[in-house]
Amino acid sequence: MMFFMKLIHLLATVVWVGGMFFAYVVLRPTAAEVLQPPERLRLWDKSFSRFFNWVWISIFLILVSGFYMIYLLGGFAHLPLYINLMFLMGLVMIAIYIYVYFKCYVQFNRMVSKQEWPAAAGVLGTIRKLIALNLTIGLLTIAMGTVGRYI
Numbered sequence: 001m002m003f004f005m006k007l008i009h010l011l012a013t014v015v016w017v018g019g020m021f022f023a024y025v026v027l028r029p030t031a032a033e034v035l036q037p038p039e040r041l042r043l044w045d046k047s048f049s050r051f052f053n054w055v056w057i058s059i060f061l062i063l064v065s066g067f068y069m070i071y072l073l074g075g076f077a078h079l080p081l082y083i084n085l086m087f088l089m090g091l092v093m094i095a096i097y098i099y100v101y102f103k104c105y106v107q108f109n110r111m112v113s114k115q116e117w118p119a120a121a122g123v124l125g126t127i128r129k130l131i132a133l134n135l136t137i138g139l140l141t142i143a144m145g146t147v148g149r150y151i
Helices: 002-034 037-072 081-113 117-150
Strands: none
Touching: 002 037, 002 117, 037 081, 037 117, 081 117
């Protein structure tokens, strides 16, 4: 069962962090080169609506698999420090994502639908910064999960 939970945990993490990497490193600069602001903002709106559905699923799977593995290992008190740090970093990532979704994306989506381009661009800038932060935390968390037991 531990193998199955680790696999779910890993795949859900890859979907979330890999999606942020693609959006930030590939889609963002390409959209800025190729599209005018209204089309670029529409692209982001549609991309976010699809990606954020996958993030919700990923968060659910990460939490369920993570808590189950913690349970199998005897609870938080029996965990190595690196796993407790991974858990904390994951909670920070989830908090940032919830803020991005409910505070920024909902507002961004409304602005795009009303064609309020300058305001939508401002919110997109905030989302971009928060995704960069979450991507950084996500990559550090993956690194911690991979090499933490050796430190």
